[in-house]
Amino acid sequence: MEKKKIPDIIIxxxxxxxxxxxxxAAxxxxxxxxxxLGEWVGISAAQIRKDISQFGEFGKQxxxxxxxxxxxxxxxxxNIDRIWDVAIIGMGDxxxxxxxxxxxxxxxxxxxLVFDNSPEKIGTKIGDLAVQDTADMVDTINKTDVKIAMIAVPADHAQTVADELLKTGVKAILNYAPIRINVPDNIRVQYIDPATHLQWMTYYL
Amino acid sequence: MEKKKIPDIIIxxxxxxxxxxxxxAAxxxxxxxxxxLGEWVGISAAQIRKDISQFGEFGKQxxxxxxxxxxxxxxxxxNIDRIWDVAIIGMGDxxxxxxxxxxxxxxxxxxxLVFDNSPEKIGTKIGDLAVQDTADMVDTINKTDVKIAMIAVPADHAQTVADELLKTGVKAILNYAPIRINVPDNIRVQYIDPATHLQWMTYYL
Structure with a gap:
């Protein structure tokens, strides 16, 4: 499918x-x-029809x-009609x-791939995966096709990890550290930020 | 401030x-x-002006x-010009x-307040907080003013926990379990769902 320019908010x-x-379906x-569908996601039916029509004709009146x-x-x-490999950096909780x-x-x-910098964790297993040394992260990721990483290190380490990831093929980062990371425009970043979700709800309390 | 009806998406x-x-500010x-501001959050300046003007005059042209x-x-x-107490259920990772x-x-x-149902965890400390028995959750929460809870139990326990929370004063739930929970309309629920964030980014890969 050739991609036309779709607003990010619709994506x-x-x-x-x-x-x-x-x-x-389940x-x-x-x-x-x-x-x-609108009731499930909390969005108006009109908005849903408009969003989905951006990509073609999917429903009949x-x-x-x-x-x-x-x-x-x-x-x-x-692009999820395939499986993407993901690396996680930081094996805290x-x-x-x-x-x-x-x-x-x-x-x-x-x-x-999972990484940590703690000698006590490196080499231990989580399920089938051995925790690898963050010091080797760039080389290890570069031997793979990994394009997606999740950062789960403390806030004061997140930017350092992000800087290292720029030396790999990673193009999308999901950041759990409670801090903004600075990366070039060609790298996508999303944040998991529970406080933002809670603040959305307190309006109604 | 008297509240007029503001669309949830703006909130x-x-x-x-x-x-x-x-x-x-930092x-x-x-x-x-x-x-x-728009560049920081990835939203158009016009949208931001429109959103903020819903609540009054905050900036001069x-x-x-x-x-x-x-x-x-x-x-x-x-409503976050105060501190809200929060309960967490499930002391896994x-x-x-x-x-x-x-x-x-x-x-x-x-x-x-933190709860778990595992005998090995009940009574242990996480920072200053003692892990309490989920079996006592309803009574324990009802002795407090807690209105916000986070569910971090396995998917197949999440609905049971949500049902119990309905017997307390909790009105807002942040659900980390990878499953939808059913609650009455007067209870707000938000989901932390890393796969949703990743799927947003794979469009661009």
């Missing part, structure tokens, strides 16, 4: 649509209206979306939890 | 603005244009926003990491 909603479609549904077909198309659009996280399965990702 | 952007403003800035003043106003709007997470500090939250 960001596609994973939410996909998650909802998967849950509807509940036994085959067809979803834009209204029903009055018949709703075929869930399996739309899910497959969204996976193609998001969060990194360890991510390594064993069950939520990546069937969603396009597998953790294949 | 959800305010924590991002606040985070950016705090970072600008960098020594006192004034921000909507364009500069041509002079930009006073960062300290706007930050304070956003904290008031989001993720829950343990959240308990010690430094990113809540100065952002309106403190973890005051």
């Amino acid at each position: 960001g909603r596609l994973p939410l649509y996909l998650r909802a479609l998967n849950r509807m 509940n036994g549904s085959a067809i979803s209206s834009s209204k029903e 009055g018949t709703g979306y075929n869930i399996e077909f739309l899910s497959r198309k969204i996976r193609e659009i998001l 969060i990194g360890h939890g991510l390594t064993e996280y069950q939520g990546f399965r069937n969603r396009g990702f597998q953790v294949t | 959800g952007r305010l924590p991002l603005y606040l985070r950016a403003l705090n970072r600008m 960098n020594g800035s006192a004034i921000s244009s909507s364009k500069e 041509g002079t930009g926003y006073n960062i300290e003043f706007l930050s304070r106003k956003i904290r008031e709007i989001l 993720i829950g343990h990491g959240l308990t010690e997470y430094q990113g809540f500090r100065n952002r309106g939250f403190q973890v005051t």
Whole structure:
């Protein structure tokens, strides 16, 4: 599929649509209206129709979306009709939890490399993966095709790790450290920031 | 401030603005244009002006926003000009990491109760907090004013925990378990879902 320029904010909603479609399918549904999908994700039916129409004709007026077909198309659009290898740096609680996280399965990702700088952790196993030395990270990643990394080190180490990742093929970083990292524009960064989620909810309390 | 009906999607952007403003202040800035703020959060200047104008007159044409003043106003709007006590259920890696997470500090939250159902963990300390028995969770929370909880238990326990939380004063749940939980409409739920963030980025790879 040739890509036309789609606003980033719409791309960001596609994973939410996909998650909802998967849950509807798990509940036994085959067809979803834009209204029903909207209720799952908390977005108006009109917005959903507009977003999805950016990518082509996926539903017929009055018949709703075929869930399996739309899910497959969204996976193609998001480039997750394949499995991406992922590296995690920092095997503290969060990194360890991510390594064993069950939520990546069937969603396009597998953790294949894990790093830490602590001598007590290097060489230990987490599931099938041996923890490798962060000092060797650049060389180790460069022997692989890994393009995605998750940073789970303390805040004051995050920028150093990000700088090192720039020497590898990593082009997308999910940062769990509670600090902004500076990288060139060609590297995508997203943040996991629980305080931001909590602040969204306190408005309503 | 009397609340008029503001779209939820705008409320959800305010924590991002606040985070950016705090970072600008930490960098020594006192004034921000909507364009500069927009670049920090990846949203257009026009959208930012529109969002912020929903809550009143915060900037003068041509002079930009006073960062300290706007930050304070956003904290008031989001009800985080105070500290909220938070309970965490599940002291596996993720829950343990959240308990010690430094990113809540100065952002309106403190973890005051932690629970697990494992006899090996109950009674142990994480920092100053003793891990309490999930079996006593309802009674324990009901002795406090806790309105916010984070669920960090395995996916197949998340709904049970959510059901128990309904018997307490908890009105906002941040769910780390990779599964949707069903709660009444008066309970807010947000999800931390790393796969969703990764899928957003793979579009660009």
